[in-house]
Amino acid sequence: GLRVANEVKGVEKVIINDVNADALEIASESAKINNLENFEISEDETCRFLSSHSRKNSRASIVDIDPFGSPSRYIDCAIRATMHGGMLALTATDLQVLHGLFNKAAKRRYYGTPIKTEFSNEIAIRLIIGCVSFVAGRLDISFQPLFVDHDMHYYRTYLKILNTPDQEENIGYIIFCRNCKDRYSHTSRLTKCRKCNHETEIAGPLWIGKLFEKEFVSQMKNIRKELTVHKRCERILDRSEEEADMPATYYTLDEIASKMNSAPLKLSDAISKITSSGFKASTTSLNPSGFRTDCEIDEIIKIFSAK
Amino acid sequence: GLRVANEVKGVEKVIINDVNADALEIASESAKINNLENFEISEDETCRFLSSHSRKNSRASIVDIDPFGSPSRYIDCAIRATMHGGMLALTATDLQVLHGLFNKAAKRRYYGTPIKTEFSNEIAIRLIIGCVSFVAGRLDISFQPLFVDHDMHYYRTYLKILNTPDQEENIGYIIFCRNCKDRYSHTSRLTKCRKCNHETEIAGPLWIGKLFEKEFVSQMKNIRKELTVHKRCERILDRSEEEADMPATYYTLDEIASKMNSAPLKLSDAISKITSSGFKASTTSLNPSGFRTDCEIDEIIKIFSAK
Numbered sequence: 007g008l009r010v011a012n013e014v015k016g017v018e019k020v021i022i023n024d025v026n027a028d029a030l031e032i033a034s035e036s037a038k039i040n041n042l043e044n045f046e047i048s049e050d051e052t053c054r055f056l057s058s059h060s061r062k063n064s065r066a067s068i069v070d071i072d073p074f075g076s077p078s079r080y081i082d083c084a085i086r087a088t089m090h091g092g093m094l095a096l097t098a099t100d101l102q103v104l105h106g107l108f109n110k111a112a113k114r115r116y117y118g119t120p121i122k123t124e125f126s127n128e129i130a131i132r133l134i135i136g137c138v139s140f141v142a143g144r145l146d147i148s149f150q151p152l153f154v155d156h157d158m159h160y161y162r163t164y165l166k167i168l169n170t171p172d173q174e175e176n177i178g179y180i181i182f183c184r185n186c187k188d189r190y191s192h193t194s195r196l197t198k199c200r201k202c203n204h205e206t207e208i209a210g211p212l213w214i215g216k217l218f219e220k221e222f223v224s225q226m227k228n229i230r231k232e233l234t235v236h237k238r239c240e241r242i243l244d245r246s247e248e249e250a251d252m253p254a255t256y257y258t259l260d261e262i263a264s265k266m267n268s269a270p271l272k273l274s275d276a277i278s279k280i281t282s283s284g285f286k287a288s289t290t291s292l293n294p295s296g297f298r299t300d301c302e303i304d305e306i307i308k309i310f311s312a313k
Numbered sequence: 314g315l316r317v318a319n320e321v322k323g324v325e326k327v328i329i330n331d332v333n334a335d336a337l338e339i340a341s342e343s344a345k346i347n348n349l350e351n352f353e354i355s356e357d358e359t360c361r362f363l364s365s366h367s368r369k370n371s372r373a374s375i376v377d378i379d380p381f382g383s384p385s386r387y388i389d390c391a392i393r394a395t396m397h398g399g400m401l402a403l404t405a406t407d408l409q410v411l412h413g414l415f416n417k418a419a420k421r422r423y424y425g426t427p428i429k430t431e432f433s434n435e436i437a438i439r440l441i442i443g444c445v446s447f448v449a450g451r452l453d454i455s456f457q458p459l460f461v462d463h464d465m466h467y468y469r470t471y472l473k474i475l476n477t478p479d480q481e482e483n484i485g486y487i488i489f490c491r492n493c494k495d496r497y498s499h500t501s502r503l504t505k506c507r508k509c510n511h512e513t514e515i516a517g518p519l520w521i522g523k524l525f526e527k528e529f530v531s532q533m534k535n536i537r538k539e540l541t542v543h544k545r546c547e548r549i550l551d552r553s554e555e556e557a558d559m560p561a562t563y564y565t566l567d568e569i570a571s572k573m574n575s576a577p578l579k580l581s582d583a584i585s586k587i588t589s590s591g592f593k594a595s596t597t598s599l600n601p602s603g604f605r606t607d608c609e610i611d612e613i614i615k616i617f618s619a620k
Binding site: 053057061 | 367444
């Protein structure tokens with residue numbers, strides 16, 4: 007919050023709310039040291055604070071929810087406090103729930119359940135956005151994911167809020183076959199593998215729409231020229247732009263190598279092999295050795311096996 | 314609200330909130346005429362009004378949501394404004410959505426879809442309570458339905474709110490076979506009829522727990538001695554008490570008669586036939602010619618056919 011008030015141009019006002027008076031004290035001190043005048047603090051229960059900004063002309067252009075654990079219980083109030091066209095950012099740190107250790111809690115918090123896979127972080131992010139979709143639908147609000155981000159201990163999603171009911175159905179399931187490693191998103195719970203007829207594992211209901219808005223990511227890339235940006239961030243932005251229009255779920259090189267009983271390919275080789283066979287393929291910001299493709303598992307193996 | 318302030322003993326204060334200033338004006342006038350001093354009006358957006366009463370010691374013992382159409386968008390705020398052990402009452406008048414005319418809207422508002430049946434009103438009520446369960450779970454709140462009520466153009470549910478996470482799983486589906494008329498609630502979507510192997514129709518996810526708390530209904534019956542109660546209300550209370558512990562879904566006499574190609578039985582005869590065969594059976598407040606039973610459809614027909 008302090009950094010936004012200090013570093014982002016054109017910010018009229020930042021209000022930081024917390025129930026912890028000590029944290030607010032520290033924020034106030036820092037604001038003073040930095041001579042910030044566009045900065046306020048508020049000590050209130052989160053939803054009451056957000057509700058005090060739910061009136062049409064008092065809504066925020068950016069609402070950023072960063073709680074201990076799950077943001078799930080704040081979603082309604084956060085949506086109501088975000089203006090039409092504004093951005094809602096949500097951070098989740100309840101990784102055990104989102105990774106499938108406590109499916110009852112996942113269902114209660116996110117209205118869907120994960121499965122344990124190599125691409126669990128994508129499922130986690132899609133569960134969070136799926137929950138937003140359930141809540142927003144009830145409030146006749148729609149949204150578009152702009153960007154998602156993750157690190158060791160958190161997931162973060164950035165959504166553009168629109169005060170119009172949703173026209174599209176972006177809720178569905180991720181179908182995964184642990185036997186043949188096939189994976190894809192679908193609007194129905196398909197319990198038999200389309201490749202090997204094995205029983206599938208199913209995550210969801212969750213968000214199966216896009217995670218990135220290409221135009222937004224490209225604007226982020228443009229701005230980086232004016233800033234000092236870490237190499238790692240540059241790579242994340244490049245990959246996010248590349249994968250923006252690709253299908254849900256990714257594969258990892260290790261997984262496929264182990265399935266093929268061979269050494270993993272280099273990521274760039276894997277992608278060029280797939281694309282030169284006429285399929286789409288891209289890296290993913292969610293995993294350094296992951297790739298997205300519209301090519302299905304049996305075909306991937308055929309392509310990777312070819313000399 | 315005015316009647317509660319005027320007629321219910323021990324009511325400290327009633328606050329009526331509306332966005333319509335004219336309606337509030339009329340309420341104020343009526344309060345004056347009735348010399349009510351325990352009565353306030355508030356002109357605010359519903360959720361902001363409710364949020365101003367979400368602090369622990371400012372919550373209400375009864376929150377009554379009576380909007381145009383669906384109460385769905387107010388559920389989170391209404392729960393937060395209800396004290397531990399207090400009662401949340403919700404009225405819904407969006408009958409077309411709840412009866413299966415607009416399933417997309419039903420899913421968006423209530424997180425489940427209805428099916429068109431003879432017992433559509435029960436499905437509607439269970440969809441409303443199911444939605445409350447989804448919202449409450451996310452807020453780590455649980456509840457018990459105390460009573461449900463319906464008339465021509467509305468459904469009303471009365472729930473006891475508890476500030477403890479839910480221990481029980483009361484969300485599931487109603488499975489209905491249009492071919493053999495079998496119906497029951499289940500935690501899974503069972504797509505084949507257990508009786509005739511026909512494809513089933515499935516409503517939900519929705520609330521499959523109890524709709525009535527017997528003790529609460531019995532207390533309502535006790536109070537009626539002090540009041541002038543309409544015959545129709547007396548009958549509703551009697552039937553609600555009777556059906557409180559019975560299974561979800563009811564049958565109607567007409568339905569079974571048409572299936573059997575015979576004239577419908579008298580309700581009392583139908584029930585005594587079933588109970589004297591060793592099954593449970595009761596009337597239902599939801600339908601004058603409906604009955605609940607733990608006896609399944611093939612057995613019901615056998616019993617009704619017996620001379």
